[in-house]
Amino acid sequence: MFSATANDLRYSLRALLARPGFSAVAVLTLALGIGANTAIFSVMHGLFLAPLPYAHGERLVDVYNTYPTSSLQYAGTSIPDYLDRREQAQSLEDLALYTGANLNLAEDGQPPERLVGLRATPSLFSTLSSGAALGRVFDERHAEPGQDKVAVISHALWRNRFNADPGVIGRSLRLSGETYQVIGVMPEDFGFPSRETQLWVPFAFTPEQRGDFERGNEYSQSIGRLRKGATIAQLDAELDAIVARNAERIAGIGGLDPAMAEQAARFAEFLRGGNFTGRAQSLRELQVGETRPLVLILQGAVALVLLIAAANVANLLLARMVSRQKELSVRNALGASRGRIARQLLSESLIVALAGGAAGLLLALGLIELLPRLGLDAAVGRYPITLDLPVLGFALAVSIATGLLAALVPVVSLFRSDLARQINDAGRIGGGGRVAGASRNLLVVAQMALATALLVGAGLLLRSFVSLQQESPGFEPGGTLTAQLALPGNRFPDTASRARLLDEVLREARALPGIEHAAWTSSLPFANSNSQGSYSIDGLEVADASASPHANQRQISDDFFASLRIPLLQGRTFTPGDHGEAEPVVVIDQLLAEKYFKDQPAIGQRIRRGRDAPWATVVGVVGTVKHGSLRDTPGKETIYWPHRQNLGGFGALVLRGPNALAPDTADALRTALGRVDAELPLFNVLSMQQRIALSLDTQRAPMNLVGGFAGVALLLSAIGIYAVLAFSVSQRTGELGVRMAIGAGRREILGLVLGHGARLVAIGLGIGVGLALMLGQLAKAQLFGVAPWDPLTFVAVPPLLAAIALLACWLPARRAARIDPLVALRYE
Template identity: 45%
Template structure:
């Protein structure tokens, strides 16, 4: 057994070495299919299968508030909610609260903005991580007056402070205040993501801890479950805490009872989910879709390889028949074919690892790797084992077709017919044609899926966001509380900033907003409408909240539909006013004007601060071009409700690069400690928001194109072989008077028949698959006729082009040479 195996192995190597073109074709085909599968599996392994890089990471959970009756399935967290759960949920071994905050880090070269997190000291104990240098926060440092301590990321420590170990214990200036460096985190640590550069201590103020902050979610929370505790058990405990609060608020004053009504009408509850799931986001369906796509590509590659092997076996029939006649059993011949297939598959697997590495670099470039959240995508041991198993299965799969075909062959027939036998006859042609049809079918399915996503993406880009994004430049402004003690202290900075910016060459108008469209920086809140009491059975009014000045609408060209906009006279001493969007007006005042109506923000133990509606503006899209805006936006007046954190928006015809220098100079005049950062055009922000749709479309198009190429190569190979087999017949036809166009039509008909069958089957399957893609489509139907027509045209053109080459070769055959060959 071993002797025959070694002999067949050696012979397989010699036979393959004698056919380098054949080997290259098969290996390249398999490398494409195996490499694509290995690359996508590496993403699945890195983001879904491999645990997070924290001890006992399966016990880590992300904790959030949920308001299902207001269509807010997942919101943030407040300090009182965190305290309730930390103190009363004994299913939690530890928990932490944190929120994003940027800092202006000052040094001898000026100020730069750094990304920061303000967190309770328990953040590090919950994650069970320690500092690489120094320490993390202590409980005493989470007290007002002691919170000016900072832990540096390894990258900031290395790049900004030259990896100086003596930085621990020194003071640095952030937001014009002194912070003591107490530690440096390990190089591979970055929570909640790798962009964070500093962590500072979260010291709760009495106001933040009070009931008046309930419902104003601004922070996030994580926890560590006790051993043996499930997420369902923790959620049940959160429900019990909510019921206790409802009972407590029912015995309070009017505002407390109002909050009880808010809990009931909003469906408020605390919920948790795996931190791994939270970090990975909504990528799981996309990854499994891509895995299915590359599996289809591999099937096409296998069909191609099987066809090539079948053609090679056909050319070796006389040799195999002689071996059989001399005593070699069919099992021995099948063994050699299997060895050849496995050797080819091994070559394809090795080359596939190179292809996988290229694909992984592409995935990194497209941002699908989750690196920002600490996921690692690489060709590690599990991916290598997966590739090895896939390689072996691939070798077995494409060896099966020629082996089964050979089993039906009778050696005597092959010898009588000069080596052609059944493998050169109808049975073999049916097998080869079936494989080609399968390739075209799969290619059609993938191309229609990619075409639908491409058409959908084009429709998205044609959507109006509700404002004019042309020539709009945006900049973030974060004023430190140390220098600007209250929000009102920001007003002088704001007024001088706008004066300086409006004086810059090329700036046509400028305004401010507390948050920017098409970013994650947004706030929302529940509110009252005067004269409308909400019962527990009704949904509490809830909308986006934005604070703007009088030039914001002008700069973005948001249409005013009714009433008036803000005026400079709407100052802190004037009647408080608010502007609403068209969604609000149609939702609550469909048959009357909203002008003159009053609203107030919800809270506990505070007097309602009524604000009068003075205008209605057009609804704008806030996050995605493809969103169906159902939640209203309420605009408060910056002069009456100033904020230290806002975005500057400018209408300018200058390029961003031309304006950065003058903008920095204007900034330095007002406050040298302020950094200019997050400078982007509005079109860049809109484009960034489409990444979640653009990335799968690009990858699917890439793999679909590879499938079409493989299918075209497959049909070319079959027709080229058929032409070779029928050279004698073609010579006879031409000698009897057949013209070149007759031979051309004959071969094209054979190829066109295969294309037509594969196209019809592919369309039938694609229509079913497309229906499942409908959630990813925008502005088109899952059976969009334009997309189907264009895709079919591309497939027909490409495959007929592949048919045309062997057809032309057949039409140019010299009849004399063809008959002599026969």
């Protein structure tokens, strides 16, 4: 058996080398399909299948707060909630809390640099089962205020900033105005929560942060490790039980203080009303997020390309089998069984497929490098995408499967034919007989149908992307430069000191040439930052068991609305008179005004954040803006507070003016910032239009990639129908010569061949449109402003494909019409 197989392979290889043109076309055709599938599968494997880079990563979960009645499904975690769960959740083996830390590194002689940091409890490293590669990680001793000025740095920061110096352990760093000691360097492959994180510092809780009044202050995230055998459902049930116990405990707080007792009772009733609980999800689900449907769409698209490529190669193999009809008949007459001949055809197909797979791997390497430029980087940035062993195994499996699939039609055609009568049948009918001809026609129809579905899908995504780009964000992004900035809380501990610093920064920015407006906001639209919170409206009664209104919360400077040209609809915006000693004021957006003040004036209403905060008077109503994505319909209102009355430490600058986007403006702004405070770095400097463009990556990536694959499918389909008709013409040369000899004109011959091709194209288009309608429903969630049955797309794409396909039909038809009858009869 082994000897026979080896002989088949040797004979097949010689036969393929004897026809280098056929072999090269078949190999390159499969390389396109296999390479594209391998590249996209490498993304799918990295995101969904490869083990997380932590020991027993499948047991890691994200634990978070949720407010079901406030439409706030994911709210982070507060410190007391974390402490409750670490002590009481039996399904958790370990639990850690972490939050972003914007740390400004300042060293003598070097400009300040913003480091991407993480403030984390020491349990982060035990939860992830990770230790330091050099030195050590921090422990519980460092989780106390005053003992927390130590840092663990990433391998990349150690290599790039400190030249991989082992002496960095024990070195002092000035971070945001305070001195930290480096105690460890993490391994090269460690990166949590992303590979961009550069250092980790301890999260030390104050006694106030541990108390019940800190509940609801959810600026952190929590990661846990399930005990062996525990499930997320069990953990969710335990989180519900913790909330129930807290409700009973808090209901008894207050003692002799009536006000505190009333507040505790209201909060306990709020908890009992199902307005708040905790939930868990797998860490992979958290990190992959909305990427799953995107990658599945791309994998489906390249699978269609591979099917078209396989159909093309099947047609080539079928044509080659027909051209070898005499040889195969003679071999059959000499005793070779159909099985032996089929094995020979299968060997040739597998050799072609494996060669195509090898060439496809080279193509896949190039595609993987190209994917970030096509918009997929935002989706896969957390995971290394490489051609590792599982991906190589996938490429091998796909190559073998494609070889078997491509050989299927020729082999079936072989077993359904009578080899003894093939020569006569081929001469009488042309093209190798009825079975072979029907098989070729079926393959062409399949190619056209798949290409139609893919092209319609690409058209829908293109129309969706264009519709999305035309969507207004609620402000004018053109002509604005933005940059993020962190104000160190240790050097500027209160609103007054931060406001004075910020006012100086804004004065310097407005003084730059060609800058008309300079403003600050705590949360910049399309910058992946947000702040939300509950609030109260004077006169609006909320039942004890119901949730308070919930809104996006922004701290802004006077010039913010003018900088982004957010329209003022009622009242006024902020002025320098809205300082810390003045009456508290607030500006709301149109969504809030229509939701709660539809039948009364919004100006003069009072709002406050928190039950103990002073009431702030509404002095203005502005237009509603989109914050994170152009495809979102704003469903949560926004409240704007003046920065002199309420200011945190992190936010962004917005500059507008004729020179805002000039090449030297960012450097001039850094210089101006240095005059105010030499330790404040400017980072993430982008125009607002660039930020919006980055937010469109999840729509741009499938459009670019599916469009590219659809182009490949169209090319393969056109080549396929051309090859079938050209082969048919060559096989029917004698027949066509006879027709012309007895009076058929060139027009009739042209119509005969063109009509054959047109029928195949029409059937394929019809089936493809039906398939596109079904696939459009599956991709409905990825479309914006376009229906899955969009008339314009379905009217425009099929005629375009038909025109290209008919051009491919016309070329062999023209060749047939130019046949000389005498030459054709001599050929016969």
